[in-house]
Amino acid sequence: MNLKDSATRVAVLRVLRDIVDAAYEAERRTVLDGLRAARAEFAVKSIRTTLPDHTPIATITLIDPQPAVVVADEDAFTAWVVANHPSEVETLIRVRPAWQRAFLTHLVARDPVADPHTGEVIPGLTAVPASAPRSFSLRLLPGGPEEITQAWRSGRLDLRQLLALDGGEA
Structure with a gap:
């Protein structure tokens, strides 16, 4: 690969990374809001995630802030x-x-x-008092990254659908 090809690849990968980062952040907010609602309605704090073929790949868990003591009058x-x-x-x-x-x-x-x-x-x-959860942890299961990679490479994961902008078609 020559320098021009590498430079083009860097530009394309940068744009794709930005798209993926934006999609990731938006989806994180959706998951956090959903977990907060599930916690309030069903006392659910954690969910197991799977690929479309039901292969388990990760666990997502709300992180509960702890109540704290603060100095109110220095x-x-x-x-x-x-x-x-x-x-x-x-x-x-x-x-x-x-x-x-x-x-x-x-x-x-x-x-x-x-x-x-x-x-x-x-x-x-x-x-x-403790604030509402502001984050969650995502713990990939052993073999989860490999399962995701294999599902992507085999076509079981449709990245066009996964990265659809504004919820529309990619």
């Missing part, structure tokens, strides 16, 4: 840390970020937020 929290954990306060009179992250991860996300050792309510902290 000054009140800093004052509490100064009084209770002075070695964790920097001269700037701020809580060391690494310690704050570690400390917050060990707290129960329930208002009022309390010190797990003393039960004392910690000023300046509040619990925030």
Whole structure:
């Protein structure tokens, strides 16, 4: 293959990659919305995907964010840390970020937020509920990529249909 042929191939592959990327992102949004709806209606969190001939290829699962503790009042929290954990306060009179992250991860996300050792309510902290799932994981099954490749090469997967733009014919 000469340079001109390679350059043409790069241009075509770039356009095809962009089409595939756009189709992938749109389909990801559709799947995420569908999984959220299935979770709300049927308590379904995970689905198994198959090729048209029912060969299993992957599992798609909602990723549930965890509730978290966040600093709602920096000054009140800093004052509490100064009084209770002075070695964790920097001269700037701020809580060391690494310690704050570690400390917050060990707290129960329930208002009022309390010190797990003393039960004392910690000023300046509040619990925030977990957000709705914003993503999902796709775990290909062993042999899944090979099954997809074989189905594509044999014609069992119609990429024109799979990559149809705007839901119309390709």
